[in-house]
Structures are given as C-alpha cells and as structure tokens.
Amino acid sequence: MLIKKTIFALLFISFALFSRDYKKYSKSEFAMGTNLAVTFFSYDGKKNANKILAECFRLAGDLEKKVSCKNATSTIYKLNSVKKGDVSDDFTLELLKNSLYYAELTDGLFDPALYNVIELWGFESGENKIPEIKEILAALKSSGYKNVAIDGKTIVLSNGASLDLGGIAKGAIIGKIAEYLKSVGLKDFLINGGGDIVVGGLYAGQRKWRIAIANPFNQNETVGMVELTDCSVVTSGDYERYFISEDGIRYHHIIDPRTGTPANNGVHSATVIADSPVKADALSTALFVAGVKEGLELIKKTTGVKTIFISGNKEDFKLDYSDNISHTIRDGKYYFEVKE
Ligand code: AMP
Ligand code: MG
Numbered sequence: 001m002l003i004k005k006t007i008f009a010l011l012f013i014s015f016a017l018f019s020r021d022y023k024k025y026s027k028s029e030f031a032m033g034t035n036l037a038v039t040f041f042s043y044d045g046k047k048n049a050n051k052i053l054a055e056c057f058r059l060a061g062d063l064e065k066k067v068s069c070k071n072a073t074s075t076i077y078k079l080n081s082v083k084k085g086d087v088s089d090d091f092t093l094e095l096l097k098n099s100l101y102y103a104e105l106t107d108g109l110f111d112p113a114l115y116n117v118i119e120l121w122g123f124e125s126g127e128n129k130i131p132e133i134k135e136i137l138a139a140l141k142s143s144g145y146k147n148v149a150i151d152g153k154t155i156v157l158s159n160g161a162s163l164d165l166g167g168i169a170k171g172a173i174i175g176k177i178a179e180y181l182k183s184v185g186l187k188d189f190l191i192n193g194g195g196d197i198v199v200g201g202l203y204a205g206q207r208k209w210r211i212a213i214a215n216p217f218n219q220n221e222t223v224g225m226v227e228l229t230d231c232s233v234v235t236s237g238d239y240e241r242y243f244i245s246e247d248g249i250r251y252h253h254i255i256d257p258r259t260g261t262p263a264n265n266g267v268h269s270a271t272v273i274a275d276s277p278v279k280a281d282a283l284s285t286a287l288f289v290a291g292v293k294e295g296l297e298l299i300k301k302t303t304g305v306k307t308i309f310i311s312g313n314k315e316d317f318k319l320d321y322s323d324n325i326s327h328t329i330r331d332g333k334y335y336f337e338v339k340e
Contacts, residue, residue, distance in 0.1 A: 034194025171281025
C-alpha cells in the first residue's frame, strides 16, 4: 500500500513539474545610459519572474552608480577629483584591474584613462564641440593608462589623469547580471545593454540565441545574424554616440589615444564575440580603434576571440572577420557561423 502511494505521489510530482510552462519573461528599461533588456525562460510564475527582473535592474543601477565618471557620488568620480584613494568595493576594484589588463594587452588602444580628452569633445556632458589642437595635445599629456597605479586597494592617478571606464563598464555590469541569473537557477537568458550582449543557454531551452548584427549606416536595419550560446557579443560603433559638425563631418565617441581624436580608419563597427562580456567590451573598443588589419593581428594575442568589422559606406559596405568565423548569404543577409 505504501509503495503504491509513493509511486502515485512520484507520478503526480513529475506530472506537475513537466506540465509547467517554460515561459519567456522580459523587461527593458533605460539603464547604464542606454536601453537595457533582460530576457529569460523560467518555470517560475510571473510574480517570482518579475522579482528577478526587478533585481537585475536594481543591480544595473547600483553598479553603474559606482563606476560612472559622471555621477558625483561614484568611486570613479571621487578618484578623478582627488587623484588618490582607496577603493573599498570589489566590483570597482576588479573593473580597474581588468581595465589595466586590457590596456596592456592592446598597447593602450583600449585606454581607461582618457577622460580628459573625451571631456574636451563633450561626449560626457552632451555639449559637443571640436576642441583646438593645442587643447587636445595638453589633454593627451594628462591622459593614459600608464598614469594609473593600483597598489592593493589604493589607486593613484598621476600627471592629472582621469578615468573613464565607459568602454568596459557595461560589459562588467551585464556580466554581474548574468551571474545573478545563474545564481537563482536560470540558465536560458539574454541580457542586452545597448549592443553589449550576454547569452546563457538556449532560446526556450531549444535552439541557440539569434543575435542581429546592426547595420552601422542604418540602425533600423541589420546586416545579418549570428547564432550563439553561452558567450558575449559586444559591438562598438560610430553610430552610437556622435555629432555632426557644420561642415558635415561626423565626430563619434571612440577616441584614438594616439591622436586624441575620434578613430578614423574606415571602420564603422567592430563586433567581438568572446567568452566574457568584460573581454568582449574592452576588445570591441580597442578593435574599433585598431581598424581591420591591426585588429585582426591584435586578437591573436588572446584566445577564443572572434571579430567582425564593418567598413565602407552605406551603398557598399565591407565585411572583414577573423578566421574562426564563416558566413553564408541568404536573402541578402549574412548568417555568421562561429567555429569553436
Ligand atoms: P564602447 O561603446 O564600448 O566602444 O565604449 C565607448 C566609450 O568608451 C566612450 O563613450 C568613452 O566613454 C570610452 N572610450 C572612448 N575611447 C576609448 C578608448 N580608446 N579606450 C577606452 N575607452 C574609450
Ligand atoms: Mg567597449
């Protein structure tokens, strides 16, 4: 009798488990200075899913406050004002260490201490202007990752240098959101912070996630798509933040640290696919600055990184990508395949 009851109970529990819907939950809101969208699949009910989604956005806001160079209460803002200080939170300290790591790896093409130059162009304040050459040269003198020293928890900024972690922070934040989702038992998710993407598992637990590659000449269009699982995709593009001067020249927000001016090598977007969002974010910025030829050489320094460059112009754009990617064309769209 007891055996019968147990079997019945087990059958009932399995039926209850398997008959639950694996539902998609999603929320998108302005965060980290962009549109942040979190999507996941879960057997949980709406109430619990909404709680998890709210926590993702709370986390994004909380972490952004720590590392934004514009927020007067942030650790980075304070460091920029006093040039020396202890960093007590682990997230910021780890981000600073990673920033220096990627600055070294890319020979300073990714540079977290370019704030003085970026500020001149008004990309942080929104009051855009073309700086005078002498202003740029002076700002370059007080810029550069070599002016950043980390000793334990103490950070020292020399020569008047200031930090801007905008090229890596979004990657780090979406990475923390992914960690949180995993910690609550979710494995099939996509986090998209304005072109910085982390995917976990599969769409609906069934197929790889399909990630669109934006057309840098028309943001409402895509040039193609890549199917991925458990990795990060980050794109740096000249269409994300820019202004157009009176004589029609487009000045965008990714600065070549060698000149102090917006990178100008013909590349309009650089997409990086990598195993971590921090790596993908830092390298997408560096590769955008490096351009195609130097960029394809640069990624050989690190493992598992894939990249797609789009250059040329609206009528005739050009694609270049690393050896570990291939593509087919269907209906005029590119379908990229990642080789492991
Ligand atoms: P992303 O969209 O990730 O390429 O980051 C661009 C942002 O990174 C800019 O808005 C600046 O805040 C900052 N930035 C600009 N140029 C560089 C650079 N060469 N290295 C690191 N960060 C940069
Ligand atoms: Mg970046």
